[in-house]
Amino acid sequence: MASTFTDRLTVNICQKKSPLLVGLDPRWEQLPDVFRKTADSDNPADRAAAYREFCREVIDVVAPLVPAVKPQAAFFEQLGPAGMAALANIIQYAAEKDLVVIADGKRGDIGSTAVAYAEAYLGREQSIWGADALTVNPYLGDDSLAPFAKVAEDRHAGIFVLVKTSNPGGKTFQDLDTGGGPLYMRVAELVDRLASQSVGHCGYGCVGAVVGATYPEELVDLRDTMPHTWFLVPGFGAQGGDASDVAGAFDERGLGAVINSSRGIIFAHAREPYAEKFGETEWQQAVESATLEAIQQLSDATPAGRL
């Protein structure tokens, strides 16, 4: 575990020949029937157990195919302490399967409180949650990001800072002109400066950026502005971006970005063509087919095909 976070991510991506990141966003109403029928839906512990088993089975399916997974903390937090125990369980399980694990918590705070969040999540062996990376919100400024960057570097872990998000309302503040460029460009500049301080063999630092797939042109501009920064790109699939939209996130080697798909993969059993082909009882085959399809789309339409 001596190599940097992005070097380890690079190794996994090259092994799997894909930059696809599978988002683990369990939602009760969308779980395959088999996980709901034996659970009392009013009992958070029952729901948490269902989330845990569902995510572990998703991990079993995708671990041979993709380099990384991204559990979404919110859905586990919604189930209280039992949900948080399930989150810890699936982070550990994914790590055992040699997946890079990015905890999607969008945490952020100041000083020693930022350190507490960073120490809580960052580092497979060193932290109690055991994630390889954490998503972080930049609104609190440079002295709120520095502690996350330091703990990440010290532990060979990573952070992904929100820069340009994929939701329509992302423009409310992120696109405001701050004199010579939008706010997100100012965030991008700071993030790349932090990233440049911990560049590994792969050419990227331990500080990454979240950049939505729904803005293909901005993605190209940001790739230019942030040469040391690995991108986490949400918005591919269910949120509307297609594979060609994310092409600009990669460098010429097909590295420098992971592309997230959540619902489009983990709940593939509920959408066509998988619903008709497999149905709910064969939901794992639906997940596998949707994963392979997303990998193929990315390979065909982006520099990831060079991997």
Next chain:
Amino acid sequence: MASTFTDRLTVNICQKKSPLLVGLDPRWEQLPDVFRKTADSDNPADRAAAYREFCREVIDVVAPLVPAVKPQAAFFEQLGPAGMAALANIIQYAAEKDLVVIADGKRGDIGSTAVAYAEAYLGREQSIWGADALTVNPYLGDDSLAPFAKVAEDRHAGIFVLVKTSNPGGKTFQDLDTGGGPLYMRVAELVDRLASQSVGHCGYGCVGAVVGATYPEELVDLRDTMPHTWFLVPGFGAQGGDASDVAGAFDERGLGAVINSSRGIIFAHAREPYAEKFGETEWQQAVESATLEAIQQLSDATPAGRL
């Protein structure tokens, strides 16, 4: 529980005749010896139990004196699932003691993920964490705040959106000129618009703002810009602001703001004049004295004296 969040906060403030908010930020190294000596410091469950017992005893001391408490999620998350169970425990305990409970999680996400966070934390009876309010980060924009505001209004709960934070680095992005004013003013305008949609008898809505005590002049400007918005003011005490600095946060009735002090109160046993007077074995008396002193300072130097 039919009245709005800010109406209930107002009732508590008028009963206690103080706007002082006690921050529950347990830190292992600063806990009184009695909580550490029987615990294995390498065991997260032991530490979590110590945090739980310490915070419950702090709550016992401050509940007759102050209207509200603010547990800081980060320190509990640092202890993993056991820490999160302790957090849930102390939120419930504070609520039983008729304290308004503001969970300081600085959460933020988009769409259904924002709804999941809001539903997780907001509402004493309706949510699993059982808080009355949650701190929220605005970087993701208007459609990330709207779900929090809606769940808060529906459940007679509240949110406090980060506007102008107390840390030096808060200026990195928050103070950037966005054409006619800094970014934080744009955030302030949106927050007040949301707040204006749920105004209770007290004149304030369920959407509040976090505004640091370290910027007294900006506090006055923001009070003018945000007539419907209750302020949560950190930075009083250990972070450097004194009571006169926060005067501008209040309306003429002495309402419209809660003023947070964390370390200065809960770890009073370790600072003068309380350390000499009480020492570590009488740490509760130190907490009580520090609380009464902070209440007096706020009463003397701000419109809260009119309560």
